[in-house]
Amino acid sequence: MGGEGIRQRVTDSWDHLLETAILAPSPHNVQPWAIRIEDCSTATLFMDLQRALPQEDVTGSFLISAMGLFLETLAIAAAHQHKKLSYVVSEDLPEIPKRIRVADELLPIAKMRLDDESNVKSEFEIDLVIRRATARMAYEATPVPEESLRRLAEVAAARGAIFGSTADRAEIRAIADVNIATIFHDLNDANYHGEIAPWFRCGERQERGHRDGLSSRCMSMSSLELSIAKNAPGLLRLPGLSAGAAAHYRRAFATPCIGWLSGDFWEPMAALKSGHALMRFWLSVTAEGLSLHPLGNLVTNRSAAKQIESITGATNVWLVFKLGYAGNVPRSLRRPLADFLR
Ligand SMILES: Cc1cc2nc3c(=O)[nH]c(=O)nc-3n(C[C@H](O)[C@H](O)[C@H](O)COP(=O)(O)O)c2cc1C
Numbered sequence: 001m002g003g004e005g006i007r008q009r010v011t012d013s014w015d016h017l018l019e020t021a022i023l024a025p026s027p028h029n030v031q032p033w034a035i036r037i038e039d040c041s042t043a044t045l046f047m048d049l050q051r052a053l054p055q056e057d058v059t060g061s062f063l064i065s066a067m068g069l070f071l072e073t074l075a076i077a078a079a080h081q082h083k084k085l086s087y088v089v090s091e092d093l094p095e096i097p098k099r100i101r102v103a104d105e106l107l108p109i110a111k112m113r114l115d116d117e118s119n120v121k122s123e124f125e126i127d128l129v130i131r132r133a134t135a136r137m138a139y140e141a142t143p144v145p146e147e148s149l150r151r152l153a154e155v156a157a158a159r160g161a162i163f164g165s166t167a168d169r170a171e172i173r174a175i176a177d178v179n180i181a182t183i184f185h186d187l188n189d190a191n192y193h194g195e196i197a198p199w200f201r202c203g204e205r206q207e208r209g210h211r212d213g214l215s216s217r218c219m220s221m222s223s224l225e226l227s228i229a230k231n232a233p234g235l236l237r238l239p240g241l242s243a244g245a246a247a248h249y250r251r252a253f254a255t256p257c258i259g260w261l262s263g264d265f266w267e268p269m270a271a272l273k274s275g276h277a278l279m280r281f282w283l284s285v286t287a288e289g290l291s292l293h294p295l296g297n298l299v300t301n302r303s304a305a306k307q308i309e310s311i312t313g314a315t316n317v318w319l320v321f322k323l324g325y326a327g328n329v330p331r332s333l334r335r336p337l338a339d340f341l342r
Contacts, residue, residue, distance in 0.1 A: 013040045013114075015337060020077035022334050023129055024279060026066040027053060027296060028199045029332050031212050033070050034106050036342045041114045045070065045087070046106040046342065049099065055195040056186075056300045060100035061271035061318075064093070067109045068275015073129055076283075078114055079122035087112045093268045106342065109272075128283045133331055135291035136220050138254035139324030143167060148288045155284040156261060159277035164314050165259040165323065174311050175298070175320070176253040180246055182297045182304040187233040200230040211333040218332045220252055255322040259292070260308075265318035274318060291326035294319055
């Protein structure tokens with residue numbers, strides 16, 4: 001076999017697994033992963049700092065958690081091919097909180113290794129990875145069964161996270177109020193808006209052109225509504241428009257349950273582990289036939305985070321989300337795999 005053939009074989013052995021790994025979720029669908037394949041069994045995972053969100057994710061912890069989400073998904077895909085994924089974390093990881101605001105390079109995160117192992121098993125079907133999606137629409141009123149909540153708490157605890165939830169209508173309404181007020185506040189904050197707006201994909205053409213970011217289709221918004229948030233957020237302060245937008249968010253917020261995950265998160269290594277925990281948790285939510293919708297601003301906006309902790313009584317919360325039964329959930333797009341390879 002010539003050089004070209006060997007290179008093809010090396011790439012093929014990773015490609016299939018990476019196609020699955022990039023289905024992992026990431027904040028604003030920034031897909032911050034880059035991969036350098038070295039040979040059939042080794043590759044390096046990088047964080048693409050050009051895709052970082054330092055205004056919102058000040059410490060980079062959410063982007064690091066996206067690295068954990070990716071590694072967990074890759075490990076699941078590998079297990080289905082009788083391969084075991086192991087990795088060694090890069091010495092650069094503790095540097096991320098310092099570098100996230102200033103650099104735009106590729107930062108090594110982990111040296112990954114695949115080994116053939118006939119008895120390696122995954123607890124998660126690939127089908128769950130494909131079906132998992134962020135569901136931003138109104139949820140059915142059907143309560144989340146106690147049994148599901150108990151199983152989900154076990155999944156989180158097995159990876160060091162604490163799962164809590166409330167089905168109390170007054171608490172859910174209070175959390176919705178904080179969420180809606182925070183969305184309006186943040187969209188009118190120049191730094192926050194300047195960072196998120198370039199990720200808005202208004203309408204099919206923009207969505208298909210980029211294949212990343214937040215599309216109006218997946219946000220349950222019209223292209224016009226998202227264009228206003230992107231180009232003229234000040235309009236959302238006009239009484240008529242503001243009331244209309246708030247009513248829209250409130251309808252979409254309908255949920256029988258709000259959940260949260262708490263525990264160590266703000267140190268880089270803890271954030272990486274939390275990504276693993278969140279992926280397993282989210283796939284377990286999918287396996288229960290449930291959906292979730294992260295409400296990231298309830299953690300990244302410090303004033304909102306304090307209010308949430310006082311409503312729920314929980315501390316060290318790093319993710320708050322709607323949890324319940326949703327109808328058909330739109331699938332968000334991913335860039336072609338070649339874009340991730342360096
Ligand atoms: C840590 C984290 C925080 C997120 N926060 C939000 C959020 O605040 N609002 C939202 O609508 N989606 C949020 N998402 C969902 C992402 O936007 C979503 O995963 C991404 O667009 C890809 O879509 P998918 O999950 O359907 O594959 C978050 C996801 C992660 C991993």
